[in-house]
Amino acid sequence: MFFNEIFVYQFASRNSHVGKKKIGYSSVSRELTECGSCLDDSSNDVQCSAQREDKSCTFVCVPMVDGTPGPIPQEHYGSPWESSGSRSKRVITILVLAFIFMAAGFLIRIDIFPKFHQRLQREEHLTFDIVGNNAILRSQPLLYRSSFHFQPPKNWMNDPNGPMYYKGFYHIFYQYNPGGAVWGNLTWGHAVSRDLVHWRDLEPALKPDQWYDNGGVWSGSVTICPDGSPIILYTGVADDLEQSQNIAVPEDLSDPFLRRWVKNPENPVLRHPVGIDKEDFRDPTTAWQVDDGSWRILIGAKMERDGMALLYKSRDLRHWELDENVLHTVPDSGMWECLDFFPIAPFGREAFDTSINGPNVKHVLKVSFFDDKHDHYAVGTYNLSTESFSPINPALDIQHGLHYDYGKFYASKSFYDPVKKRRIVWGWSNESDSEAQDIAKGWASLQAIPRSLWLDTALGDNLIQAPVEEVDGLRGSKVSQTYVNMEAGSVVKIDGSSGGQLDIEVTFEYPYISKTLTIEDNGHQNEPFDCGNGGSAQRGLYGPFGLLVLTDDAFQEQTAVFFYISQDTDHHWVTHFCSDQSRSSLLPDLDTTVFWSDVRVLPTENFLSLRVLVDHSIVESFVQGGRMAITSRVYPKEAVDDQAHVFLFNNGTTPIKVRSINVWQMQSINVIPLV
Ligand code: DQQ
Numbered sequence: 001m002f003f004n005e006i007f008v009y010q011f012a013s014r015n016s017h018v019g020k021k022k023i024g025y026s027s028v029s030r031e032l033t034e035c036g037s038c039l040d041d042s043s044n045d046v047q048c049s050a051q052r053e054d055k056s057c058t059f060v061c062v063p064m065v066d067g068t069p070g071p072i073p074q075e076h077y078g079s080p081w082e083s084s085g086s087r088s089k090r091v092i093t094i095l096v097l098a099f100i101f102m103a104a105g106f107l108i109r110i111d112i113f114p115k116f117h118q119r120l121q122r123e124e125h126l127t128f129d130i131v132g133n134n135a136i137l138r139s140q141p142l143l144y145r146s147s148f149h150f151q152p153p154k155n156w157m158n159d160p161n162g163p164m165y166y167k168g169f170y171h172i173f174y175q176y177n178p179g180g181a182v183w184g185n186l187t188w189g190h191a192v193s194r195d196l197v198h199w200r201d202l203e204p205a206l207k208p209d210q211w212y213d214n215g216g217v218w219s220g221s222v223t224i225c226p227d228g229s230p231i232i233l234y235t236g237v238a239d240d241l242e243q244s245q246n247i248a249v250p251e252d253l254s255d256p257f258l259r260r261w262v263k264n265p266e267n268p269v270l271r272h273p274v275g276i277d278k279e280d281f282r283d284p285t286t287a288w289q290v291d292d293g294s295w296r297i298l299i300g301a302k303m304e305r306d307g308m309a310l311l312y313k314s315r316d317l318r319h320w321e322l323d324e325n326v327l328h329t330v331p332d333s334g335m336w337e338c339l340d341f342f343p344i345a346p347f348g349r350e351a352f353d354t355s356i357n358g359p360n361v362k363h364v365l366k367v368s369f370f371d372d373k374h375d376h377y378a379v380g381t382y383n384l385s386t387e388s389f390s391p392i393n394p395a396l397d398i399q400h401g402l403h404y405d406y407g408k409f410y411a412s413k414s415f416y417d418p419v420k421k422r423r424i425v426w427g428w429s430n431e432s433d434s435e436a437q438d439i440a441k442g443w444a445s446l447q448a449i450p451r452s453l454w455l456d457t458a459l460g461d462n463l464i465q466a467p468v469e470e471v472d473g474l475r476g477s478k479v480s481q482t483y484v485n486m487e488a489g490s491v492v493k494i495d496g497s498s499g500g501q502l503d504i505e506v507t508f509e510y511p512y513i514s515k516t517l518t519i520e521d522n523g524h525q526n527e528p529f530d531c532g533n534g535g536s537a538q539r540g541l542y543g544p545f546g547l548l549v550l551t552d553d554a555f556q557e558q559t560a561v562f563f564y565i566s567q568d569t570d571h572h573w574v575t576h577f578c579s580d581q582s583r584s585s586l587l588p589d590l591d592t593t594v595f596w597s598d599v600r601v602l603p604t605e606n607f608l609s610l611r612v613l614v615d616h617s618i619v620e621s622f623v624q625g626g627r628m629a630i631t632s633r634v635y636p637k638e639a640v641d642d643q644a645h646v647f648l649f650n651n652g653t654t655p656i657k658v659r660s661i662n663v664w665q666m667q668s669i670n671v672i673p674l675v
Contacts, residue, residue: 244268
């Protein structure tokens with residue numbers, strides 16, 4: 001039997017060891033991995049035991065040959081989870097080689113660094129300076145491509161995954177089918193941006209290539225570890241449809257694009273628990289760290305028909321235990337997908353990083369309901385001792401009402417932007433056309449404009465959403481009008497506002513409503529208002545009034561986004577906002593749903609405000625300062641580009657005053673394909 005000379009090294013941090021101790025057996029020692037793990041490489045060949053102290057790990061590994069101890073095999077050091085011993089050897093080798101190379105370069109007067117710098121500059125230039133594929137000729141297949149929303153150069157995309165900021169770049173990953181314009185073969189597409197506006201699409205970060213994810217690399221999140229390195233947690237789907245949770249880490253942390261990711265050899269790190277079907281266990285959240293240093297994640301699940309947020313605990317992000325409590329559950333709500341859970345400041349727009357908690361901190365729980373394809377949320381408190389979430393306003397719990405968006409916006413995912421100290425949410429905007437049309441277009445789905453999120457302090461239980469401020473930088477020429485009187489049944493064209501790429505802001509005066517009016521005056525004869533029942537063609541006392549966008553001069557095609565104020569059956573006047581896809585196009589086979597919901601208007605607010613981003617096939621409306629939002633997808637045939645106009649309209653029977661309207665032409669962004 002052979003024994004190596006044996007030392008145990010203790011590491012205080014990634015790169016510095018604090019001492020070594022001779023103990024008598026072959027050993028491998030290791031610092032804590034990025035997120036505090038003592039990662040054990042035990043196998044049939046090597047048996048290790050790990051001891052985790054406060055900030056360091058000690059491994060004692062006994063190499064096994066035919067069941068007896070032997071020398072440590074070299075390949076044991078080769079994985080991305082390598083010991084710092086092998087890492088430092090490699091660093092020394094690289095430094096020596098670099099020195100020899102530089103000395104040789106100096107001797108033969110090769111100008112190494114200027115060339116290197118030129119290359120870097122060219123990369124930068126490539127990243128953001130060339131004309132993007134979205135801006136090229138808008139011939140038929142491109143007619144409905146967006147010009148300032150993110151979409152990959154071709155093919156199918158759905159959920160946003162693991163958004164983050166790393167070394168000067170915003171990253172977005174997304175569910176992507178490299179093989180076509182329909183859902184399937186899911187990989188993690190990947191793009192980077194300096195400004196959340198212009199993008200460079202990269203090669204997919206994760207592909208289905210392991211037994212546990214051969215059926216698809218599904219949604220997940222990124223957690224930024226305390227040392228700044230990111231770690232992906234994602235759902236893998238096996239051939240037998242089992243959903244499991246898995247880890248991947250960057251191969252090279254010095255690459256700000258993080259182009260290559262390595263799956264953990266110990267995947268899957270989480271299998272579905274007893275009582276949860278193998279097909280109902282997915283979409284891990286970003287992890288958050290609590291006071292004792294341990295981590296938490298949520299995973300979406302259902303038991304029978306009850307949707308729930310399963311809570312898992314870990315000391316190292318790799319070994320997880322199911323908590324006896326579920327964080328939250330709603331009977332009969334169906335499968336919960338793509339959960340998001342984050343803290344929010346009680347005042348102001350400045351956001352908190354995901355692990356912040358305390359007496360003044362509120363939390364947002366967002367659940368994507370598989371059954372109705374909407375992102376429901378509630379503002380509440382997270383009680384760490386009971387590991388539970390309770391909504392501030394029980395009447396606004398997850399199942400009741402608040403959605404990020406009442407239209408086409410799903411599977412959203414937020415992240416904390418450390419640069420501007422804000423929380424940004426991305427959401428998937430699916431198509432309203434048919435699968436056959438998507439195949440003909442060669443692409444399907446957009447990401448909605450990234451939105452900043454903060455608490456609506458006036459209400460305390462509601463969020464405000466606004467396009468990230470960087471979008472304002474795309475505004476070009478502008479037309480404005482102020483104090484426009486809209487008589488009953490009138491339509492006013494906004495000259496100079498034609499085109500398919502617009503940012504529109506409009507403010508209406510809230511109409512005076514006499515207290516003596518009855519529900520009959522309102523014309524609804526005790527029927528509760530339903531915007532789906534005729535859309536903008538309904539006629540009441542106060543509404544519909546608003547905007548027609550992507551509308552041709554003959555009004556054959558029009559997308560109406562509008563307010564409608566009506567008295568409900570308990571005699572309260574309620575303001576509604578609707579986005580009507582039903583008259584948007586002369587083309588067949590489109591989803592013609594009218595999306596709508598109530599708008600919460602404070603007694604002190606004597607106005608109604610609306611901001612609409614129009615981008616060829618997407619109409620994204622932010623209402624009352626961002627208190628609610630609705631996204632529609634439309635495909636006009638005639639009302640395109642310079643045949644697409646903007647009108648103010650009032651189809652109600654009471655005159656309405658417009659305080660102001662501003663319409664900006666929007667510039668196209670660059671989405672540079674991988675070259
Ligand atoms: N999309 C992913 C799932 C997720 C669903 C698969 C939500 O992980 O639950 O593409 O749209």
